[in-house]
Amino acid sequence: MIGSGFRTEVKDCFDLFFPPLCLLCHAPRGKSLDPSLCSCCLDGFLPVTSPCCPRCALPFATIGGNDHVCGECLLQPPDFAWTVAAGLYEEALRHAIHRFKFDGRLNLDRPLARLLETAWQRTAPAWLPDLIVPVPLHPHRLGQRTYNQALLIARELGRSRQLPVDPHLLARILPTVAQAGLTARERHKNLRGAFALTRPLAGEKVLLIDDVMTTGTTARICATVLHSGGAGEVGVAVLARARRNSMLGLETLRSEVEEIS
Ligand SMILES: [Zn+2]
């Protein structure tokens, strides 16, 4: 019988000649504690830090102070109770999401979902949903891309937490391209009709999954549709949250996220 000490020695020897590589930058992972990413990439993921809005995870520009509800969530409370983000939509995390979405790097689903799960456990450890629901792509967009990145993350979270994922509960019935050229108000109104529920709910707690939250309009509209269809509390988990005054500018963020979502 081969002992675990021997197996460890064989693995160490194998790793010496074939060092495990980071899934994102392909450099040797070295002593990273993460099983997929190197510590350099992990260090480049910027967390959403306090003070921020607990409802929409918007980070505030001020340094120090307690978390508090932002002006927009105060004026127009969303139909979701809280939002958690794995990090800011900047630097290494933005790069990773682009690789995940643009370049078909589907194997980033597990490490990205792991980051999100860690953030979820830190933010709302006692909150257990009955259902995990990804923001859907319009069938036309799904046909072009062949996969829905939000569904891949939802599946990983569901697998790891042993929770059911329903990829068909929310349906996208209008394509995003219909939003082009519309004002913010028209965009909101039009997007409101873009989603529908495929079956009624009976008070289930839903965790809504999306890749990036910029203005929060998509999550707001999906949460409203879920509530109208009978959902109980809705929480939102996104891979990345954009700052309000992002260096990228709102229009760039919108085009990046909406063009490719
Ligand atoms: Zn790396």
Ligand SMILES: [Zn+2]
């Ligand atoms: Zn807010």
